[in-house]
Amino acid sequence: MAASLSNEVKQALEDIYYNERTGRGREALALLERASAAGDGDATCVLARCYCGRQYVWAGHGFPEDDHKAVRYLHKSVEQGSALGVLVALRSGELTPSVQKKMPFKNLQEAMDEALALAESGDAFSQYVVANSYFWWDFLSIQNKDADSFPSHEQFKAYLKENISKCEDWFWRAFRGGMYFAANNLNKYYREGDEDIIAPQPEKARDLYKIGAEAGHPIMQAIHADDLSEAGRKEEALHWYKKAAEGGHPGAWYDVGRCYFNGEGTDQDDTYAVRCFEKELEKNPIHEGSCNLLGKAYFFGRGVLTDYAKAYHLLYTAYDRQQSTWGTFYLAKCAFNGLGTPQDYGKALEFIRKMTFENPEADYMQGYIHARGLGGVPEDIKKGVELLKKAGNLPEAKAELLHYKKTLFGKWVRRS
Amino acid sequence: MKENKGWFLRWPWNVIIYLLLFLVLRLFAVPIILILMQIQQKNNPHGISEGYCLNRTRKRLMWLIWALLVLLISAVLFFMLKIGLEQDRTYWETMDYVTLAVCGIGGPLFLIGGVYLGYIAVRDTFFPEKSALAQSIRNQLPYPDEAPPVNELFSMVDADLKENAQWFGPVGIGREWVLGDKVNKIDRIRGIFVVNELHQHHTQTGIRTSRNLELVLIDDRWQRNITSFRNLNDLQAAADCLALRVPCAQRGSGSAGRTFWSMDEASRENFNREFRQKQSLRASQQLIQETQSGSPQDMILLQVNGQVTSRVTQALVDEQLRLCLLQGQGSFSLTPNHPIEAGKQRFRSLHVSVSEGTIWLFAEHQNQPGAGLSKAVQEREARDVLSAWLYRKAPDTSFWTPKARK
Numbered sequence: 001m002a003a004s005l006s007n008e009v010k011q012a013l014e015d016i017y018y019n020e021r022t023g024r025g026r027e028a029l030a031l032l033e034r035a036s037a038a039g040d041g042d043a044t045c046v047l048a049r050c051y052c053g054r055q056y057v058w059a060g061h062g063f064p065e066d067d068h069k070a071v072r073y074l075h076k077s078v079e080q081g082s083a084l085g086v087l088v089a090l091r092s093g094e095l096t097p098s099v100q101k102k103m104p105f106k107n108l109q110e111a112m113d114e115a116l117a118l119a120e121s122g123d124a125f126s127q128y129v130v131a132n133s134y135f136w137w138d139f140l141s142i143q144n145k146d147a148d149s150f151p152s153h154e155q156f157k158a159y160l161k162e163n164i165s166k167c168e169d170w171f172w173r174a175f176r177g178g179m180y181f182a183a184n185n186l187n188k189y190y191r192e193g194d195e196d197i198i199a200p201q202p203e204k205a206r207d208l209y210k211i212g213a214e215a216g217h218p219i220m221q222a223i224h225a226d227d228l229s230e231a232g233r234k235e236e237a238l239h240w241y242k243k244a245a246e247g248g249h250p251g252a253w254y255d256v257g258r259c260y261f262n263g264e265g266t267d268q269d270d271t272y273a274v275r276c277f278e279k280e281l282e283k284n285p286i287h288e289g290s291c292n293l294l295g296k297a298y299f300f301g302r303g304v305l306t307d308y309a310k311a312y313h314l315l316y317t318a319y320d321r322q323q324s325t326w327g328t329f330y331l332a333k334c335a336f337n338g339l340g341t342p343q344d345y346g347k348a349l350e351f352i353r354k355m356t357f358e359n360p361e362a363d364y365m366q367g368y369i370h371a372r373g374l375g376g377v378p379e380d381i382k383k384g385v386e387l388l389k390k391a392g393n394l395p396e397a398k399a400e401l402l403h404y405k406k407t408l409f410g411k412w413v414r415r416s
Numbered sequence: 417m418k419e420n421k422g423w424f425l426r427w428p429w430n431v432i433i434y435l436l437l438f439l440v441l442r443l444f445a446v447p448i449i450l451i452l453m454q455i456q457q458k459n460n461p462h463g464i465s466e467g468y469c470l471n472r473t474r475k476r477l478m479w480l481i482w483a484l485l486v487l488l489i490s491a492v493l494f495f496m497l498k499i500g501l502e503q504d505r506t507y508w509e510t511m512d513y514v515t516l517a518v519c520g521i522g523g524p525l526f527l528i529g530g531v532y533l534g535y536i537a538v539r540d541t542f543f544p545e546k547s548a549l550a551q552s553i554r555n556q557l558p559y560p561d562e563a564p565p566v567n568e569l570f571s572m573v574d575a576d577l578k579e580n581a582q583w584f585g586p587v588g589i590g591r592e593w594v595l596g597d598k599v600n601k602i603d604r605i606r607g608i609f610v611v612n613e614l615h616q617h618h619t620q621t622g623i624r625t626s627r628n629l630e631l632v633l634i635d636d637r638w639q640r641n642i643t644s645f646r647n648l649n650d651l652q653a654a655a656d657c658l659a660l661r662v663p664c665a666q667r668g669s670g671s672a673g674r675t676f677w678s679m680d681e682a683s684r685e686n687f688n689r690e691f692r693q694k695q696s697l698r699a700s701q702q703l704i705q706e707t708q709s710g711s712p713q714d715m716i717l718l719q720v721n722g723q724v725t726s727r728v729t730q731a732l733v734d735e736q737l738r739l740c741l742l743q744g745q746g747s748f749s750l751t752p753n754h755p756i757e758a759g760k761q762r763f764r765s766l767h768v769s770v771s772e773g774t775i776w777l778f779a780e781h782q783n784q785p786g787a788g789l790s791k792a793v794q795e796r797e798a799r800d801v802l803s804a805w806l807y808r809k810a811p812d813t814s815f816w817t818p819k820a821r822k
Contacts, residue, residue, distance in 0.1 A: 309716040309726035338753030340716060340726045342764065395660060402582060402657045405649060416461050416583050 005123055008035040009042045013125050016050065016057065018178025021216060021247045025061030036073070041082030046125070048073035048088070056181070058219055060248045078103045083114035087129050090138050108142040119170065124177025131170030135185055139163045161197050175208075180217040183208045213240055218247030225255065234265030245276075253280040254289045261293055261302075270303030291318035292326045299330050308340025319351075328354045329362060336365045345375030363391040368400055371414075381412040422459030427466060427474055430456060462588060468577050468595055469570035473547040476540035483534035490526035493519045544570070552598035555639055573599055582657060585650030587631060587643055589657050596643030600633045602658070606691060607634035607666040609673030610655045612648060631655060632673045634666075636688055640677055664694040715806060716751045733802050740770035741795065750805055755782040758810030763788070766805050767821070768798065777801060778821060779813060789816035 005013070008031050015028035029050055035043035049056045051073065053065040074094050077085025081104045089095040090108065105111045112133065118126035133139055137160070140146060150156040168189060174182040189198070190205035209227060212220025225240035238259045245252035257276030260269045277294040280287050295314030298307045312334045315327035332351035335344045349369055352362050364387070369375050371384025385404050391397035405415050425433060433452070437445035463471020497519040505512070540547035545566035553573060554563040563569060576590035583589075587596045594600040611630035616623050629645040631654055645651040659667050666676055666687070679687065713726040720739045725732070733750070740746035747769035755762040762782035769776045775798045780788040791813075793801070801811045 305727060306713070307725050307727050308713050309724040313724045339713065340724075341753070342716075342751060342755075343753055398656060399660050402584075402653050402660075405653065 004121055005042050005118065005126070006035060006040050008032070008040065009046060010123075012043065012046055013123070014178075016046070016061065017180070018124060019216075020058045020060065021218060023248060025058070025063065029061075029063060036076070036080075039080055041077045041080030041085050044073050044077035044080055045082045045085035045088055048077060048085075059250045060218060075099050075102075081105075083111040084118065084126060084129050086111040087115050087133050087138070090141060091129075091132055091136060107144075109144075112139075112142045119173075122177065124174045124179035124182075127170050127174035127177060128179040128182050131167045131174055131182060132185065134163055134165075134167035134170065135189060137164070157197055164194050164198055175212070178215075180212050180215070180220055183212050183220065213243070216247070218244045218249035218252065221247065222249045222252050222255070229264070234259070236265075238265035245279075250284060251280065251287065251289070253277070253283075254287060254293075258289065258293060261297070270297060272303075273297070274303035286317055286321040288318045288322040288324045288326075291315065291322075292324060295327055296330065299334075308334060310340070312340035319354075325354045325356050328352070329357075329359060332362060332365060336368075345369050346377075347375075349375050349377065360391040360394045360397065363387045364394050364397040364400065367391060367397065371400070371404065381414065385412050422455075424456050424459040424465075425452070427471075431477060462583060464578065467570055467574045468581075468588060469549055469553075469573050469599070470544060472595065472597075473540045473544045473549045476537050476547070479533050479537035479540075483530045483532075483537060485530075486526050486533060487530035490523050490530055493523035493526060497523055549598055552600070552639075552641060555637070556599065556601040556604055556635065584654035584657065585645050585647050587645075587650075587654045589654065589661070594633065594658065596631060596633070596641060598641040598643075600635060600641055602661050604635040604637075605633055605658065605662050605665050606636050606638075606687065607632070607668075607673060607676045608655050608658050608662070609634070609666075609668050609670060609676070610651055611642075611670035611673070612651070613670060630670070632670070632677075633658070634673070634677060636691075638677070638679075638684055664691050664698070714753045714808075716753070718749045718751070720746045720748050728806065730803060730806060733806065734799065737768065737770075737775075737795070737798060737802070740768070741773070741775075744770065744773055746770050750802070752805075752808060756805070756808050756810045758813065761810070761813070763810055766801070768802070777811070777816075778819065779811065779816070780821070786821045788819060788821070789813045790819035791816040 012028040012032045012035075015022055015024040029047070032043045032047040032050065036047050048070045050061075050063045051066045051070040057063055071094055074085060074089050074092065078089050078095065078099050079102045083105070086095065086103055086105060086108065089099065103111070105114075112130075115126055115130050115133075119130045133142065145159070147153070147156050150159060168186070171182040171186040171189070175186060187205045187208050190201045190208075193200035209220050209224040213224035221240045221244035225237045225244060228234075228240065229237035238256065241252055241255040241259060245256050253276045257273040257280065259265050260276065261273035262268070274294060274297050277290040277297070280290040281294065284290075291314045295311045295318070297303050298311035298314065300306070312331065315331050315334075318324040318327055319331060328351040332348045332355070334340050335348035335351060337343065341347075348365055352366055355362055367384045367387030367390070369384075370377060370380045370387060373379025381404055385401065388397045388401045403415055404412055406412055424430075430452070434445075434449050437448055441448070460466075462468055463474075466474075497516065500512075500516040500519060536548075540549070544550055547566075550566045550569055553569045554560040557563050573590075573593045573595060576593045577588045577595060580591040581588040581595075587594065589602075592602055594602055594605075609632040611628055611632060613628040615626050615628060617626070618624075629648055629651050631643045631645060631651055633641045633643075635641075645654075655667070659665065666672075668676070713728075715728045716724060716726050717728045717732065717736070718724050719732075720736050728750070736748040740748070747767065749765055749767040751765040755764050757763075763779045764782040764785070765780040767778040767780065769778070775793050775795060776790060777793055777798060778788055778790045780786070804811060
């Protein structure tokens with residue numbers, strides 16, 4: 001049973017969590033796999049987390065999300081005698097009786113004691129695991145206690161409070177040690193408290209992400225930038241978006257580009273915005289926001305020469321691959337007018353129906369299609385006229401309306 | 417507007433039939449004549465088969481009826497004058513002399529009016545080159561005195577209306593010309609006014625109301641053309657349509673039209689100058705827009721590297737072919753935004769692929785995705801086909817073989 005983490009695990013934790021900006025995530029993963037294969041249970045435990053997705057590891061590393069692998073490694077880490085693995089498995093609901101039988105610890109408290117020792121030695125990851133055990137009430141299982149173990153409910157609550165509150169110090173130590181994920185749970189702890197046991201202290205949560213941002217964690221920089229943007233402090237937000245982008249945080253180049261595209265916190269610079277979107281798309285060719293805004297840039301010739309085919313391709317990528325309805329209006333215009341794609345009234349109608357806002361041009365297109373019975377819909381002049389009228393003062397709608405007239409019997413017909 | 421293949425009577429047989437019906441059946445002929453007129457309008461709308469302009473001038477024959485009525489009134493007045501002159505005027509009062517004076521003045525006036533109406537009716541119907549309609553077309557040309565013969569004048573307007581007209585009651589609005597009771601050239605229109613006036617007449621039996629619906633167009637030479645309407649909706653729609661075509665023209669009601677019409681020379685010059693300035697501004701804004709969007713962007717190129725663009729140039733297409741030939745393999749395609757037609761065939765896309773140094777062209781059918789015609793070609797022919805395709809010309813597929821793409 002390890003009294004300290006191996007050098008491989010320490011190096012991997014450094015590259016994956018504490019200093020993730022180095023961009024050595026893949027190397028760290030390979031290191032962990034070798035160590036795990038050699039019997040290092042702690043390496044297996046960290047490896048399991050790497051496959052658990054962006055809630056457990058920075059998305060910027062690009063690790064694939066694989067639940068089956070994660071569970072397999074977690075079970076293996078327990079078998080290999082990792083105290084951290086036992087606590088993480090308990091937290092994830094994967095410490096089933098059959099898995100628990102294979103752990104080399106007498107009981108969960110023994111594993112917890114070892115984890116505490118690792119935490120006391122200064123390892124941030126261990127501190128984070130220990131903090132979680134207190135935060136998520138796993139101490140009840142570890143100490144084999146429940147409400148019936150106490151003579152009164154008040155005493156039980158006191159016991160809960162004493163243990164839950166221990167998470168605060170451990171989370172801070174983990175956070176300061178470089179385990180930035182601790183800030184998320186600390187934020188939750190401060191903002192929501194814990195039932196009627198721990199009162200919320202939202203003022204303490206205020207600067208959490210700022211601290212993480214200043215410590216150089218790209219994800220914290222991005223979250224801090226989001227908070228600043230929401231508060232209307234656009235210039236500062238842009239500063240942190242840039243930091244996050246330079247640190248490789250996924251989506252940050254899009255945020256920078258969006259600021260320049262919309263003139264938020266800076267002067268509008270379409271050319272630079274386009275470069276930012278392109279940088280984002282190099283890393284993730286189906287990034288929804290970048291596809292949409294770059295598509296809009298090509299549609300209107302902002303920062304680039306107008307290119308309807310590129311605009312359609314980008315907007316459709318976001319629509320098709322990310323189910324984004326943001327660009328459906330522009331897609332409808334392309335399909336209706338044959339811009340960058342063969343003219344297709346049926347497709348135009350499909351896009352218009354997916355729009356989430358009203359628009360006179362959309363009303364005009366719909367009216368035109370229905371009145372003339374295009375795109376596979378039956379001719380319905382009455383419906384078409386209603387939609388054309390709804391388009392208001394749009395010149396195209398007014399011109400199209402002139403093709404129709406009402407007969408004496410009140411029926412709408414096409415003029416000769 | 418397409419010609420309807422239904423039955424109708426050609427001029428002058430329709431007029432002869434109407435006259436005969438009236439002579440035989442008198443007033444009972446009226447509903448039959450109205451039904452025949454409806455059939456004429458349905459099967460030969462606006463006189464498309466004879467020509468819109470000729471049909472319009474021939475309608476002036478109806479004025480003969482008004483001419484006859486006016487002449488009848490004139491005859492009555494002359495008769496009353498004769499009777500009056502023959503009577504013993506010893507016991508005449510002032511009113512009797514007034515009546516005599518009215519008959520004496522009114523008779524000749526109505527006679528002149530009746531003769532004039534009759535002359536116009538006959539002139540416009542049987543001598544179209546002298547008609548008011550033909551003159552209105554000449555007035556729209558840069559040099560009215562050097563205008564071509566009437567056949568050419570009419571066919572110029574007819575061709576435009578046949579291809580492009582939208583009809584609003586009696587008015588047809590084409591791309592260049594407007595046909596009402598007279599003709600206007602759209603780009604010369606400076607004022608579009610709608611007259612919608614109610615007139616009340618006090619008669620012995622009560623008050624009679626009549627409505628005056630007219631479209632008044634004033635051109636840049638301050639010539640005014642008025643067309644009467646029976647339907648207010650048609651009138652408004654015609655005015656709206658013209659306003660969209662000439663957004664810088666003055667628009668308003670009948671009284672605004674009278675004010676506009678009575679502007680002095682200096683004001684007219686001012687207006688024309690401002691009009692030209694507004695038009696230039698619009699034109700330059702449109703040019704800027706077109707320049708920014710580059711070429712028509714009516715073609716989509718899927719390049720060898722998988723990227724798409726609609727900024728397609730000959731040079732870019734040539735580059736794609738060069739890349740494929742250099743690598744000995746590769747493919748790209750050109751898809752127009754509207755299918756390209758060649759006789760009965762319609763193509764949705766042209767695919768070019770190079771395999772082991774051979775260039776294959778595949779023209780995909782519009783209605784059969786994946787199916788089309790294919791041919792192996794030399795480089796020169798490939799370039800020729802691609803160049804023509806960029807100008808929306810389909811290749812000669814006589815020797816191409818049907819194929820289905822995988």
